[in-house]
Amino acid sequence: MVAGKPPTQRQLRVGEEIRxxxxxxxxxxxxxxxxxxxxxxxxSEVVPGRDLKTAKAFVYPLGGRSADEVTAALNRAAPFLRGRLGREVRLKFTPQLVFHADRSYDTASAVDALLTEDRVARDLAAEPDGTGDGA
Structure with a gap:
């Protein structure tokens, strides 16, 4: 996608259908x-290119497999998946698929772990400005 340009309604719709x-x-x-x-x-997400001929698919494996290992295997299987996808969706061109590991789940887990730490919980529970009247 072109930097700074939001996706079109068609891109969003096609991305969801492909997902x-x-x-x-x-x-x-x-x-x-x-x-x-x-x-x-x-x-988790499919981001089609502006011309809808390519698509980035963000995936997250469950069950203990490495995300990098799974995305590499999916990229090897991408031509096969593209052929199967062509039978599932009604598009003029079936996009070329590129798989990427979705790191947002790991980031969310790290933030959650950080927020549950004792020192952070104490800071969050402390009254701002020490006024204590809540106003």
Missing amino acids: HALARLLAEENFRDPVLRDVSITV
Whole structure:
């Protein structure tokens, strides 16, 4: 996407349609690659390019597999998934897929862990300005 330009309504709609179709495919497909067997994969976002011919899919593996290992395996399987996706969605061109690990879950966990630390909890519980009247 061009920096600074928000996605169009069509890009958002196509991205959601691809996300739903990919989630179904990843849940139902029996892959030959052992990395993709017995792993649940969450497709958190799909960002199509401006011309809708490419799409970045952000995924997060569940079940203890490395995100980098799973995204590498998905990128190897991308041509196969693109072919299957072409049968699922009605688009003039099926976009070329590039998979990326979604780090937002890890970031959210780190922030949550930080907020539950004792020293941070004490700071959050302290009264601002020491007035104590809540106004």
